Amino acid sequence: MENPLHPRKVKIIKLEKMSGNFSLFRLKPVGEKLSVNKDGLFFNPGQFVLAGAWGYGEAPFGLASSPFELDFVEIGVRKVGGVTAALHRLQEGDEMTLRGPYGNGYPVGFFEGKDVVMATGGCGIPPIAALIEYIIARRERFGRVYLLYGALTPKDLLFRERYERWEKSIKVILTVDKPLPGWNGHVGLVSELVKDIEIESANTVAAMCGPGPMARALENIFRPLGIADRRIFVSEERKMSCGIGKCQHCTTGEKYVCTDGPVFYYDQVQGNWD
Protein backbone atom coordinates (compact mmCIF):
# COMPACT_ATOMS: atom_id res chain seq x y z
CA MET A 1 0.00 0.00 0.00
CA GLU A 2 1.31 3.41 -0.90
CA ASN A 3 1.73 5.53 2.19
CA PRO A 4 -0.40 8.67 1.82
CA LEU A 5 1.86 10.58 4.21
CA HIS A 6 4.98 9.90 2.16
CA PRO A 7 5.78 13.13 0.30
CA ARG A 8 7.17 13.32 -3.20
CA LYS A 9 10.37 15.16 -3.93
CA VAL A 10 10.00 18.42 -5.85
CA LYS A 11 12.45 21.07 -6.94
CA ILE A 12 11.89 24.82 -6.92
CA ILE A 13 12.27 25.80 -10.57
CA LYS A 14 11.04 29.38 -10.20
CA LEU A 15 10.61 31.80 -7.32
CA GLU A 16 8.55 34.91 -7.83
CA LYS A 17 8.31 37.51 -5.12
CA MET A 18 4.81 38.96 -5.35
CA SER A 19 4.78 41.22 -2.29
CA GLY A 20 6.87 41.94 0.79
CA ASN A 21 6.09 38.59 2.42
CA PHE A 22 4.47 36.53 -0.33
CA SER A 23 6.28 34.49 -2.96
CA LEU A 24 5.05 32.12 -5.63
CA PHE A 25 6.94 28.83 -5.66
CA ARG A 26 6.97 26.84 -8.90
CA LEU A 27 7.64 23.20 -8.03
CA LYS A 28 8.62 20.46 -10.44
CA PRO A 29 8.53 16.83 -9.39
CA VAL A 30 11.87 15.04 -9.26
CA GLY A 31 11.67 11.52 -10.60
CA GLU A 32 8.03 10.41 -10.74
CA LYS A 33 5.65 12.64 -12.68
CA LEU A 34 2.52 14.24 -11.27
CA SER A 35 -0.39 11.83 -11.33
CA VAL A 36 -3.64 12.94 -12.94
CA ASN A 37 -7.21 12.72 -11.71
CA LYS A 38 -10.19 11.38 -13.66
CA ASP A 39 -10.45 14.66 -15.61
CA GLY A 40 -6.84 14.35 -16.74
CA LEU A 41 -5.76 17.21 -14.48
CA PHE A 42 -3.26 17.14 -11.66
CA PHE A 43 -5.79 18.71 -9.33
CA ASN A 44 -9.19 20.30 -9.14
CA PRO A 45 -9.08 24.07 -8.56
CA GLY A 46 -9.54 24.69 -4.84
CA GLN A 47 -7.66 21.59 -3.73
CA PHE A 48 -4.65 22.02 -1.48
CA VAL A 49 -1.30 20.34 -0.90
CA LEU A 50 0.95 19.86 2.10
CA ALA A 51 4.30 21.24 1.11
CA GLY A 52 7.45 21.68 3.12
CA ALA A 53 11.13 21.03 3.39
CA TRP A 54 12.95 18.31 5.28
CA GLY A 55 14.11 19.70 8.56
CA TYR A 56 11.44 22.40 8.68
CA GLY A 57 8.12 20.60 8.40
CA GLU A 58 4.99 20.86 6.31
CA ALA A 59 2.17 23.37 5.94
CA PRO A 60 -1.02 23.49 3.84
CA PHE A 61 -1.11 25.58 0.65
CA GLY A 62 -3.78 26.15 -1.98
CA LEU A 63 -2.61 25.32 -5.49
CA ALA A 64 -2.38 28.43 -7.65
CA SER A 65 -1.20 27.12 -11.02
CA SER A 66 -3.33 26.04 -13.95
CA PRO A 67 -4.77 22.58 -13.25
CA PHE A 68 -3.99 21.75 -16.90
CA GLU A 69 -0.30 22.17 -16.21
CA LEU A 70 1.21 18.75 -15.59
CA ASP A 71 4.90 19.67 -15.50
CA PHE A 72 4.81 21.73 -12.35
CA VAL A 73 2.57 23.20 -9.67
CA GLU A 74 2.62 26.59 -8.02
CA ILE A 75 1.92 27.48 -4.42
CA GLY A 76 1.84 30.90 -2.81
CA VAL A 77 3.83 31.09 0.40
CA ARG A 78 3.16 33.91 2.82
CA LYS A 79 5.85 34.28 5.44
CA VAL A 80 3.82 33.98 8.63
CA GLY A 81 5.20 31.07 10.65
CA GLY A 82 8.16 28.81 11.25
CA VAL A 83 7.69 26.60 8.19
CA THR A 84 6.90 29.42 5.79
CA ALA A 85 9.82 31.52 7.07
CA ALA A 86 12.10 28.55 6.39
CA LEU A 87 10.63 28.11 2.91
CA HIS A 88 11.34 31.78 2.19
CA ARG A 89 15.03 31.10 2.80
CA LEU A 90 15.09 28.51 0.00
CA GLN A 91 16.30 29.34 -3.48
CA GLU A 92 15.65 28.18 -7.01
CA GLY A 93 17.08 24.69 -7.42
CA ASP A 94 16.45 23.71 -3.78
CA GLU A 95 14.36 20.67 -3.01
CA MET A 96 11.07 20.58 -1.15
CA THR A 97 8.51 17.94 -0.16
CA LEU A 98 4.98 17.83 -1.54
CA ARG A 99 1.99 15.60 -0.94
CA GLY A 100 -1.56 15.78 -2.13
CA PRO A 101 -3.62 17.14 -3.71
CA TYR A 102 -6.18 16.92 -0.92
CA GLY A 103 -9.81 17.86 -0.48
CA ASN A 104 -12.59 18.47 -2.95
CA GLY A 105 -11.96 21.78 -4.71
CA TYR A 106 -14.63 23.90 -6.36
CA PRO A 107 -17.38 21.96 -8.14
CA VAL A 108 -16.35 23.22 -11.58
CA GLY A 109 -18.77 20.90 -13.37
CA PHE A 110 -21.65 22.54 -11.52
CA PHE A 111 -20.27 25.99 -12.40
CA GLU A 112 -20.59 25.27 -16.14
CA GLY A 113 -23.33 27.16 -17.97
CA LYS A 114 -23.58 29.71 -15.16
CA ASP A 115 -22.34 33.18 -14.39
CA VAL A 116 -19.44 33.03 -11.92
CA VAL A 117 -18.50 35.64 -9.32
CA MET A 118 -15.24 35.06 -7.51
CA ALA A 119 -14.33 37.16 -4.51
CA THR A 120 -11.25 37.15 -2.39
CA GLY A 121 -8.83 39.36 -0.53
CA GLY A 122 -5.10 39.58 0.06
CA CYS A 123 -3.32 36.26 0.20
CA GLY A 124 -6.55 34.28 -0.24
CA ILE A 125 -6.19 34.43 -4.00
CA PRO A 126 -4.09 31.30 -4.88
CA PRO A 127 -6.98 28.80 -5.19
CA ILE A 128 -9.04 31.43 -6.98
CA ALA A 129 -6.13 31.94 -9.40
CA ALA A 130 -6.25 28.23 -10.22
CA LEU A 131 -10.01 28.47 -10.71
CA ILE A 132 -9.55 31.43 -13.05
CA GLU A 133 -7.00 29.47 -15.10
CA TYR A 134 -9.46 26.59 -15.30
CA ILE A 135 -12.31 28.84 -16.41
CA ILE A 136 -10.18 30.66 -18.98
CA ALA A 137 -9.02 27.36 -20.51
CA ARG A 138 -12.68 26.33 -20.92
CA ARG A 139 -14.08 29.82 -21.28
CA GLU A 140 -16.95 28.90 -23.61
CA ARG A 141 -18.49 26.69 -20.93
CA PHE A 142 -19.15 29.58 -18.54
CA GLY A 143 -21.34 32.69 -18.60
CA ARG A 144 -20.23 36.08 -17.33
CA VAL A 145 -17.22 35.74 -15.05
CA TYR A 146 -16.06 38.29 -12.47
CA LEU A 147 -13.14 38.46 -10.11
CA LEU A 148 -13.49 40.82 -7.16
CA TYR A 149 -10.16 41.17 -5.45
CA GLY A 150 -9.09 43.47 -2.66
CA ALA A 151 -5.90 44.10 -0.74
CA LEU A 152 -4.48 46.57 1.73
CA THR A 153 -2.41 48.55 -0.77
CA PRO A 154 -1.77 48.18 -4.53
CA LYS A 155 1.55 46.54 -3.58
CA ASP A 156 -0.35 43.78 -1.76
CA LEU A 157 -2.37 42.79 -4.82
CA LEU A 158 -0.90 39.45 -5.83
CA PHE A 159 -0.59 37.85 -9.28
CA ARG A 160 -0.44 41.37 -10.79
CA GLU A 161 1.29 40.23 -13.99
CA ARG A 162 -1.60 37.89 -14.71
CA TYR A 163 -4.38 40.51 -14.67
CA GLU A 164 -3.83 41.67 -18.22
CA ARG A 165 -4.16 38.14 -19.55
CA TRP A 166 -7.11 37.39 -17.27
CA GLU A 167 -8.92 40.55 -18.36
CA LYS A 168 -9.04 39.31 -21.93
CA SER A 169 -11.42 36.57 -20.74
CA ILE A 170 -13.03 37.70 -17.51
CA LYS A 171 -13.88 40.93 -15.74
CA VAL A 172 -11.30 41.79 -13.07
CA ILE A 173 -12.35 44.32 -10.44
CA LEU A 174 -9.67 45.39 -7.99
CA THR A 175 -9.84 47.46 -4.86
CA VAL A 176 -7.43 48.56 -2.14
CA ASP A 177 -7.93 49.96 1.35
CA LYS A 178 -5.02 52.38 1.12
CA PRO A 179 -4.22 53.73 -2.34
CA LEU A 180 -0.68 54.66 -3.32
CA PRO A 181 0.27 57.37 -5.79
CA GLY A 182 -0.59 56.25 -9.30
CA TRP A 183 -3.51 54.00 -8.26
CA ASN A 184 -6.51 54.63 -10.45
CA GLY A 185 -8.70 51.77 -9.25
CA HIS A 186 -11.26 51.43 -6.51
CA VAL A 187 -10.66 52.25 -2.89
CA GLY A 188 -12.64 50.43 -0.20
CA LEU A 189 -13.83 46.97 0.72
CA VAL A 190 -14.44 44.26 -1.85
CA SER A 191 -18.06 44.31 -0.76
CA GLU A 192 -18.43 47.83 -2.13
CA LEU A 193 -17.83 46.61 -5.68
CA VAL A 194 -21.14 44.82 -5.96
CA LYS A 195 -22.66 47.66 -7.97
CA ASP A 196 -20.29 46.98 -10.87
CA ILE A 197 -21.58 43.48 -11.38
CA GLU A 198 -24.22 42.42 -13.87
CA ILE A 199 -25.30 38.86 -13.52
CA GLU A 200 -28.37 36.73 -13.83
CA SER A 201 -28.58 35.99 -10.13
CA ALA A 202 -30.76 32.89 -10.47
CA ASN A 203 -28.10 31.33 -12.65
CA THR A 204 -24.97 32.44 -10.83
CA VAL A 205 -22.46 30.67 -8.65
CA ALA A 206 -20.05 32.36 -6.32
CA ALA A 207 -16.61 31.22 -5.24
CA MET A 208 -14.62 32.71 -2.45
CA CYS A 209 -11.56 32.09 -0.41
CA GLY A 210 -10.10 34.17 2.27
CA PRO A 211 -9.39 34.89 5.85
CA GLY A 212 -12.12 35.29 8.46
CA PRO A 213 -13.07 38.93 7.85
CA MET A 214 -13.45 38.20 4.14
CA ALA A 215 -15.87 35.40 4.93
CA ARG A 216 -18.01 37.83 6.90
CA ALA A 217 -17.89 40.32 4.04
CA LEU A 218 -19.57 37.70 1.90
CA GLU A 219 -22.88 38.60 3.50
CA ASN A 220 -22.43 42.00 1.92
CA ILE A 221 -21.41 40.78 -1.53
CA PHE A 222 -23.28 37.68 -2.55
CA ARG A 223 -26.49 38.25 -0.60
CA PRO A 224 -27.09 41.67 -2.23
CA LEU A 225 -26.41 40.05 -5.59
CA GLY A 226 -29.21 37.59 -4.87
CA ILE A 227 -27.09 34.44 -5.05
CA ALA A 228 -28.52 31.48 -3.14
CA ASP A 229 -26.51 30.17 -0.18
CA ARG A 230 -26.16 26.75 -1.78
CA ARG A 231 -24.51 28.39 -4.76
CA ILE A 232 -21.91 30.21 -2.71
CA PHE A 233 -18.79 28.09 -2.39
CA VAL A 234 -16.39 29.06 0.37
CA SER A 235 -12.89 27.69 0.73
CA GLU A 236 -12.26 27.34 4.45
CA GLU A 237 -8.91 27.95 6.03
CA ARG A 238 -7.79 25.69 8.87
CA LYS A 239 -4.61 24.13 10.19
CA MET A 240 -4.59 21.06 7.97
CA SER A 241 -1.83 18.77 9.15
CA CYS A 242 -2.36 15.13 8.14
CA GLY A 243 -4.58 15.80 5.13
CA ILE A 244 -6.36 12.47 5.53
CA GLY A 245 -9.02 13.20 8.13
CA LYS A 246 -7.27 11.84 11.17
CA CYS A 247 -5.33 14.42 13.18
CA GLN A 248 -8.36 16.65 14.01
CA HIS A 249 -6.59 19.98 13.53
CA CYS A 250 -8.84 21.20 10.73
CA THR A 251 -12.30 20.30 12.00
CA THR A 252 -15.17 22.74 11.90
CA GLY A 253 -18.27 21.40 13.59
CA GLU A 254 -18.84 17.91 12.27
CA LYS A 255 -16.78 18.52 9.13
CA TYR A 256 -13.14 17.96 8.29
CA VAL A 257 -11.81 20.78 6.13
CA CYS A 258 -9.14 18.46 4.69
CA THR A 259 -11.48 15.74 3.46
CA ASP A 260 -15.02 17.19 3.43
CA GLY A 261 -13.70 20.56 2.17
CA PRO A 262 -11.83 22.79 1.89
CA VAL A 263 -14.66 24.06 -0.31
CA PHE A 264 -18.11 24.07 1.27
CA TYR A 265 -21.33 25.60 0.15
CA TYR A 266 -22.17 28.42 2.42
CA ASP A 267 -24.94 26.90 4.48
CA GLN A 268 -22.80 23.84 5.24
CA VAL A 269 -20.49 25.92 7.39
CA GLN A 270 -22.61 28.93 8.21
CA GLY A 271 -23.16 29.11 11.94
CA ASN A 272 -20.55 26.45 12.74
CA TRP A 273 -19.47 27.12 16.28
CA ASP A 274 -15.80 26.82 15.37
Next chain:
Amino acid sequence: MPKVISQSDIPNLLDHLKKTYDVFGPRKKGQEIIFDKVEEQDKVLLNYHTTLLPPKIYFLPPEEELFKVTNGRVQENEIQEPFIVFGISLKDLAAIAQLDQIMGKKTADAFYLNRRKLSTLVGISETEVGVPPGGDLILEKVSDREYQALALTAKGRKIASLEFFKDKEIVGKARPQESRTKLDEMILDSELIAKAVEWSRENYSPIWERLGKTCLGCGICTYVCPLCYCTSTEDKTSFDRSVCARCRKWDACTLPGFAKISGGHNFRPDQKERYFNWFYHKFVRAYKEFGQVQCVACHRCQKYCPAGINIEKVLEEIIVAFQKAQPVRKF
Protein backbone atom coordinates in the same frame (compact mmCIF):
# COMPACT_ATOMS: atom_id res chain seq x y z
CA MET B 1 -13.79 -28.70 23.80
CA PRO B 2 -12.73 -25.45 25.53
CA LYS B 3 -9.02 -24.66 25.79
CA VAL B 4 -7.99 -23.78 29.32
CA ILE B 5 -4.73 -22.50 30.76
CA SER B 6 -3.89 -22.67 34.43
CA GLN B 7 -2.84 -19.42 36.05
CA SER B 8 0.48 -20.96 37.05
CA ASP B 9 1.23 -21.72 33.41
CA ILE B 10 0.81 -18.12 32.26
CA PRO B 11 4.42 -17.16 33.13
CA ASN B 12 5.54 -20.19 31.11
CA LEU B 13 3.36 -19.11 28.21
CA LEU B 14 4.88 -15.62 28.34
CA ASP B 15 8.35 -17.13 28.51
CA HIS B 16 7.61 -19.15 25.42
CA LEU B 17 6.14 -16.19 23.51
CA LYS B 18 9.13 -14.04 24.43
CA LYS B 19 11.39 -16.35 22.46
CA THR B 20 9.74 -15.28 19.20
CA TYR B 21 8.11 -11.94 19.93
CA ASP B 22 8.55 -8.77 21.87
CA VAL B 23 5.85 -9.11 24.51
CA PHE B 24 4.33 -6.16 26.34
CA GLY B 25 2.07 -6.38 29.35
CA PRO B 26 0.79 -4.59 32.44
CA ARG B 27 3.02 -4.32 35.50
CA LYS B 28 3.24 -2.19 38.58
CA LYS B 29 5.52 0.82 38.56
CA GLY B 30 5.46 2.90 41.72
CA GLN B 31 1.83 3.64 42.46
CA GLU B 32 0.75 3.13 38.86
CA ILE B 33 0.15 0.24 36.54
CA ILE B 34 1.73 0.63 33.14
CA PHE B 35 2.18 -1.33 29.96
CA ASP B 36 5.82 -2.23 29.55
CA LYS B 37 8.03 -4.76 27.81
CA VAL B 38 7.80 -8.08 29.62
CA GLU B 39 11.21 -8.89 31.06
CA GLU B 40 10.27 -10.82 34.16
CA GLN B 41 7.15 -12.76 33.26
CA ASP B 42 6.00 -13.20 36.87
CA LYS B 43 5.64 -9.44 37.22
CA VAL B 44 2.88 -9.34 34.61
CA LEU B 45 -0.39 -8.44 36.28
CA LEU B 46 -3.38 -10.59 35.44
CA ASN B 47 -5.90 -8.83 37.63
CA TYR B 48 -5.74 -5.06 37.52
CA HIS B 49 -8.11 -2.20 36.85
CA THR B 50 -6.60 0.19 34.32
CA THR B 51 -3.14 1.14 33.22
CA LEU B 52 -1.95 4.75 33.26
CA LEU B 53 -1.53 4.97 29.47
CA PRO B 54 -3.73 2.80 27.27
CA PRO B 55 -2.30 0.20 24.87
CA LYS B 56 -2.73 2.67 21.97
CA ILE B 57 0.91 3.56 22.74
CA TYR B 58 1.95 0.51 20.69
CA PHE B 59 0.04 1.51 17.56
CA LEU B 60 0.02 5.28 17.81
CA PRO B 61 3.13 5.98 19.88
CA PRO B 62 3.42 9.23 21.86
CA GLU B 63 6.16 10.15 19.42
CA GLU B 64 7.37 8.41 16.29
CA GLU B 65 9.65 9.22 13.40
CA LEU B 66 7.54 8.78 10.28
CA PHE B 67 10.40 9.46 7.90
CA LYS B 68 14.08 9.76 8.40
CA VAL B 69 16.31 11.57 5.95
CA THR B 70 20.00 10.82 6.07
CA ASN B 71 22.15 12.84 3.70
CA GLY B 72 19.22 13.26 1.37
CA ARG B 73 18.01 9.65 1.43
CA VAL B 74 14.42 9.31 2.66
CA GLN B 75 13.56 6.25 4.69
CA GLU B 76 10.05 5.39 5.77
CA ASN B 77 9.83 4.12 9.32
CA GLU B 78 8.32 0.70 8.94
CA ILE B 79 8.67 -1.60 11.91
CA GLN B 80 9.18 -5.21 10.87
CA GLU B 81 9.09 -7.27 14.06
CA PRO B 82 5.84 -8.86 15.18
CA PHE B 83 4.89 -8.22 18.80
CA ILE B 84 2.30 -9.21 21.36
CA VAL B 85 0.41 -6.96 23.74
CA PHE B 86 -0.65 -9.20 26.58
CA GLY B 87 -3.19 -8.65 29.30
CA ILE B 88 -5.37 -5.99 27.71
CA SER B 89 -8.62 -5.17 29.51
CA LEU B 90 -11.90 -5.66 27.69
CA LYS B 91 -12.48 -1.91 27.56
CA ASP B 92 -9.09 -1.29 26.04
CA LEU B 93 -9.78 -4.04 23.50
CA ALA B 94 -13.02 -2.30 22.60
CA ALA B 95 -11.11 0.95 22.18
CA ILE B 96 -8.55 -0.65 19.87
CA ALA B 97 -11.35 -2.13 17.78
CA GLN B 98 -12.72 1.40 17.36
CA LEU B 99 -9.27 2.86 16.65
CA ASP B 100 -8.82 0.23 13.93
CA GLN B 101 -11.99 1.49 12.31
CA ILE B 102 -10.96 5.14 12.67
CA MET B 103 -7.42 4.71 11.38
CA GLY B 104 -8.46 2.26 8.70
CA LYS B 105 -11.11 4.53 7.24
CA LYS B 106 -10.12 5.73 3.81
CA THR B 107 -7.59 7.37 3.57
CA ALA B 108 -6.03 4.94 6.05
CA ASP B 109 -3.06 5.69 8.27
CA ALA B 110 -0.36 3.33 6.99
CA PHE B 111 1.86 3.63 10.08
CA TYR B 112 -0.94 2.61 12.43
CA LEU B 113 -2.10 -0.23 10.21
CA ASN B 114 1.42 -1.59 9.89
CA ARG B 115 1.79 -1.75 13.65
CA ARG B 116 -1.59 -3.40 14.00
CA LYS B 117 -0.76 -5.95 11.33
CA LEU B 118 2.37 -6.94 13.24
CA SER B 119 0.65 -7.07 16.61
CA THR B 120 -1.26 -9.78 18.40
CA LEU B 121 -3.66 -8.64 21.09
CA VAL B 122 -4.27 -10.86 24.07
CA GLY B 123 -7.03 -9.70 26.36
CA ILE B 124 -7.66 -10.81 29.90
CA SER B 125 -10.80 -10.68 31.98
CA GLU B 126 -11.67 -11.57 35.53
CA THR B 127 -15.34 -11.30 34.66
CA GLU B 128 -17.57 -12.86 32.07
CA VAL B 129 -16.56 -11.70 28.60
CA GLY B 130 -19.95 -11.88 26.91
CA VAL B 131 -19.59 -10.55 23.37
CA PRO B 132 -15.83 -10.29 22.77
CA PRO B 133 -15.06 -6.63 22.10
CA GLY B 134 -12.01 -7.29 19.92
CA GLY B 135 -8.48 -8.62 20.02
CA ASP B 136 -7.01 -11.90 18.81
CA LEU B 137 -7.31 -13.94 21.97
CA ILE B 138 -9.06 -13.34 25.27
CA LEU B 139 -8.27 -15.20 28.47
CA GLU B 140 -11.46 -15.38 30.47
CA LYS B 141 -11.20 -16.41 34.09
CA VAL B 142 -13.31 -19.49 34.64
CA SER B 143 -12.17 -20.68 38.05
CA ASP B 144 -9.86 -19.58 40.84
CA ARG B 145 -6.78 -20.69 38.98
CA GLU B 146 -7.84 -21.15 35.35
CA TYR B 147 -8.52 -19.09 32.25
CA GLN B 148 -10.43 -20.18 29.20
CA ALA B 149 -8.98 -19.19 25.81
CA LEU B 150 -11.40 -17.37 23.52
CA ALA B 151 -9.59 -17.29 20.19
CA LEU B 152 -11.03 -14.74 17.78
CA THR B 153 -8.53 -14.76 14.91
CA ALA B 154 -5.94 -17.03 13.33
CA LYS B 155 -3.26 -15.24 15.37
CA GLY B 156 -5.22 -15.97 18.54
CA ARG B 157 -5.82 -19.62 17.58
CA LYS B 158 -2.09 -20.04 17.05
CA ILE B 159 -1.40 -19.07 20.64
CA ALA B 160 -4.34 -21.07 22.00
CA SER B 161 -3.02 -24.18 20.26
CA LEU B 162 0.21 -24.07 22.28
CA GLU B 163 0.80 -26.86 24.80
CA PHE B 164 0.02 -24.59 27.76
CA PHE B 165 -3.64 -24.74 26.84
CA LYS B 166 -5.40 -28.01 27.70
CA ASP B 167 -8.71 -29.30 26.47
CA LYS B 168 -10.96 -29.21 29.46
CA GLU B 169 -14.65 -29.16 30.19
CA ILE B 170 -15.65 -26.13 32.18
CA VAL B 171 -17.90 -26.94 35.09
CA GLY B 172 -19.06 -25.14 38.12
CA LYS B 173 -20.20 -21.72 39.07
CA ALA B 174 -21.25 -18.92 36.80
CA ARG B 175 -18.58 -16.28 36.29
CA PRO B 176 -19.05 -12.91 37.91
CA GLN B 177 -20.51 -10.11 35.82
CA GLU B 178 -18.55 -6.94 35.43
CA SER B 179 -19.84 -4.24 37.74
CA ARG B 180 -21.14 -1.41 35.62
CA THR B 181 -20.73 2.29 36.24
CA LYS B 182 -23.17 5.00 35.19
CA LEU B 183 -20.82 5.90 32.37
CA ASP B 184 -20.91 2.30 31.12
CA GLU B 185 -24.69 2.59 30.96
CA MET B 186 -24.64 6.01 29.32
CA ILE B 187 -22.33 5.09 26.45
CA LEU B 188 -24.73 2.36 25.40
CA ASP B 189 -26.91 5.09 23.92
CA SER B 190 -24.57 6.95 21.57
CA GLU B 191 -27.43 8.76 19.89
CA LEU B 192 -28.75 10.23 23.12
CA ILE B 193 -25.29 11.42 24.21
CA ALA B 194 -24.61 12.92 20.78
CA LYS B 195 -27.90 14.81 20.77
CA ALA B 196 -27.51 15.99 24.35
CA VAL B 197 -23.94 17.24 23.94
CA GLU B 198 -24.76 19.03 20.70
CA TRP B 199 -27.83 20.57 22.33
CA SER B 200 -25.84 21.65 25.38
CA ARG B 201 -23.57 24.09 23.56
CA GLU B 202 -26.33 26.64 23.12
CA ASN B 203 -28.95 25.40 25.52
CA TYR B 204 -26.94 24.45 28.54
CA SER B 205 -23.94 26.70 28.06
CA PRO B 206 -23.24 27.55 31.73
CA ILE B 207 -21.74 24.09 32.13
CA TRP B 208 -19.18 24.88 29.42
CA GLU B 209 -18.44 28.27 30.97
CA ARG B 210 -17.81 26.48 34.23
CA LEU B 211 -15.69 23.70 32.71
CA GLY B 212 -13.76 26.23 30.64
CA LYS B 213 -12.72 27.86 33.91
CA THR B 214 -11.98 24.55 35.63
CA CYS B 215 -10.01 22.91 32.81
CA LEU B 216 -6.30 23.66 33.02
CA GLY B 217 -5.74 22.86 29.35
CA CYS B 218 -3.02 20.37 30.19
CA GLY B 219 -4.06 17.67 27.72
CA ILE B 220 -3.72 14.80 30.20
CA CYS B 221 -7.27 13.56 29.62
CA THR B 222 -6.46 13.07 25.94
CA TYR B 223 -3.14 11.35 26.53
CA VAL B 224 -4.63 8.78 28.90
CA CYS B 225 -7.72 8.27 26.72
CA PRO B 226 -7.64 5.01 24.75
CA LEU B 227 -9.66 6.73 22.01
CA CYS B 228 -8.00 10.12 21.62
CA TYR B 229 -5.76 10.21 18.58
CA CYS B 230 -4.97 13.86 17.78
CA THR B 231 -1.45 14.29 16.49
CA SER B 232 0.90 17.00 15.23
CA THR B 233 3.83 16.53 12.94
CA GLU B 234 7.07 18.46 12.97
CA ASP B 235 10.62 17.96 11.76
CA LYS B 236 13.68 17.46 13.88
CA THR B 237 17.22 17.98 12.66
CA SER B 238 20.51 16.73 14.03
CA PHE B 239 22.99 19.35 15.18
CA ASP B 240 25.18 18.96 12.09
CA ARG B 241 22.06 18.88 9.87
CA SER B 242 23.04 15.55 8.28
CA VAL B 243 20.00 13.71 9.66
CA CYS B 244 16.44 14.91 9.96
CA ALA B 245 13.19 13.20 10.84
CA ARG B 246 9.55 14.04 10.29
CA CYS B 247 8.08 13.26 13.70
CA ARG B 248 4.49 12.72 14.65
CA LYS B 249 3.55 13.14 18.27
CA TRP B 250 0.41 13.17 20.32
CA ASP B 251 -1.34 16.50 20.45
CA ALA B 252 -4.44 17.50 22.40
CA CYS B 253 -7.39 19.54 21.22
CA THR B 254 -7.60 21.05 24.70
CA LEU B 255 -4.20 22.72 24.31
CA PRO B 256 -4.32 26.46 23.46
CA GLY B 257 -2.74 26.38 20.00
CA PHE B 258 -4.52 23.35 18.58
CA ALA B 259 -6.75 25.22 16.13
CA LYS B 260 -4.47 28.21 15.59
CA ILE B 261 -3.40 28.84 12.02
CA SER B 262 -0.36 30.59 10.63
CA GLY B 263 -0.88 34.29 10.89
CA GLY B 264 -2.23 33.91 14.40
CA HIS B 265 -5.98 33.42 14.05
CA ASN B 266 -7.24 30.87 16.57
CA PHE B 267 -10.51 29.18 15.70
CA ARG B 268 -10.96 28.13 19.33
CA PRO B 269 -9.48 30.98 21.33
CA ASP B 270 -10.98 30.11 24.73
CA GLN B 271 -10.56 27.07 26.95
CA LYS B 272 -14.33 26.74 27.06
CA GLU B 273 -14.44 26.17 23.29
CA ARG B 274 -11.49 23.83 23.38
CA TYR B 275 -12.96 21.80 26.21
CA PHE B 276 -16.32 21.65 24.49
CA ASN B 277 -14.58 20.52 21.32
CA TRP B 278 -13.08 17.59 23.21
CA PHE B 279 -16.58 16.49 24.15
CA TYR B 280 -17.94 17.42 20.74
CA HIS B 281 -15.42 15.20 18.98
CA LYS B 282 -15.88 12.20 21.28
CA PHE B 283 -19.61 12.31 21.49
CA VAL B 284 -20.95 14.22 18.47
CA ARG B 285 -18.51 14.25 15.55
CA ALA B 286 -17.53 10.65 16.31
CA TYR B 287 -21.17 9.60 16.40
CA LYS B 288 -21.86 11.32 13.08
CA GLU B 289 -18.74 9.83 11.50
CA PHE B 290 -18.84 6.29 12.89
CA GLY B 291 -22.22 5.87 14.57
CA GLN B 292 -20.67 5.39 17.98
CA VAL B 293 -19.28 7.63 20.71
CA GLN B 294 -15.53 7.43 21.20
CA CYS B 295 -15.54 6.49 24.86
CA VAL B 296 -15.30 3.06 26.47
CA ALA B 297 -15.93 4.24 30.04
CA CYS B 298 -12.43 3.39 31.27
CA HIS B 299 -12.60 6.43 33.61
CA ARG B 300 -8.93 7.29 33.05
CA CYS B 301 -9.71 10.91 32.16
CA GLN B 302 -11.39 11.56 35.47
CA LYS B 303 -8.82 9.60 37.46
CA TYR B 304 -5.93 11.64 36.07
CA CYS B 305 -7.54 15.08 35.57
CA PRO B 306 -5.53 17.42 37.81
CA ALA B 307 -8.54 19.75 37.99
CA GLY B 308 -10.83 16.96 39.13
CA ILE B 309 -13.23 17.04 36.19
CA ASN B 310 -15.48 14.01 36.31
CA ILE B 311 -16.81 13.40 32.82
CA GLU B 312 -19.30 10.84 34.04
CA LYS B 313 -20.97 13.53 36.16
CA VAL B 314 -20.68 16.10 33.37
CA LEU B 315 -22.34 13.81 30.84
CA GLU B 316 -25.00 12.82 33.31
CA GLU B 317 -25.82 16.45 34.07
CA ILE B 318 -26.07 17.27 30.36
CA ILE B 319 -28.24 14.27 29.57
CA VAL B 320 -30.61 14.95 32.46
CA ALA B 321 -30.95 18.59 31.41
CA PHE B 322 -31.46 17.59 27.78
CA GLN B 323 -34.16 15.09 28.65
CA LYS B 324 -35.94 17.58 30.89
CA ALA B 325 -35.94 20.12 28.07
CA GLN B 326 -37.60 17.76 25.60
CA PRO B 327 -41.25 18.49 24.99
CA VAL B 328 -43.57 15.88 26.46
CA ARG B 329 -45.32 14.09 23.67
CA LYS B 330 -49.07 13.88 24.13
CA PHE B 331 -51.07 11.35 22.20
